Amino acid sequence: MGTLVLLRHGESDWNAKNLFTGWVDVALTDKGTAEARRGGALLVEHDLLPDVLYTSLLRRAITTANLALDAADRHWIPVKRDWRLNERHYGALQGKNKAETKAEFGEDQFMLWRRSYDTPPPQIAVGSEFSQDVDPRYADLDSVPMTECLKDVVERLIPYFETEIAADLRAGRTVLVAAHGNSIRALVKHLDGISDEAIAGVNIPTGIPLRYDLTDDGGVLRPVTVGGEYLDPEAAAAGAAAVAGQGK
């Protein structure tokens, strides 16, 4: 059975500015670029060289994967990109400052929008500067999301994981998935069997590969180690705590 490596993109411009990002296609900061290269160096150090890459359609994940694979001399592997790996669409919150949103709506509403399993933020307006309704990369979708909660991400992503990504894992490949805080939370929730309530407490750090060795348990892929293993556990704990604290 193959190995799954989940990599959240390096710090983005909007992470640095503390803005809700979602499907807005922002670039990496210099720090994010360095994180991505270090992610690739960690793959080499742990002898975890990917055979195939999956990314979202957003440049912060695509660029992170390119930099990491370049650092690992694996820039040549096959690539599959899919919108299902995109960040959770943050609706009308896209482009808004997290601290200002918390101050305006209060901690409870802020956390409900940010970390509840099934309460989406208000929909973004059609034609808004931060909406993706006319973005050509989504032209094949029946409808482009106008907001999403984590449950929506699970519902769009897990069927894709179970078919496309799982096929590569079952073929024994090392699969790198370069994605986002909330699309990785959806995958981790599924793999580790985390409850709808407990997933609120799981935060994914930027740029640190998270390794899952998997076994096939009667047709279901299960992690050998629940929670997987970050290739730099100390940095991962600090990074996850920083994500949890956003909005302060």
Ligand SMILES: O=C(O)[C@@H](CO)OP(=O)(O)O
């Ligand atoms: O803004 C976003 O798109 C995400 C990830 O950066 O934020 P949060 O961690 O608040 O869900």
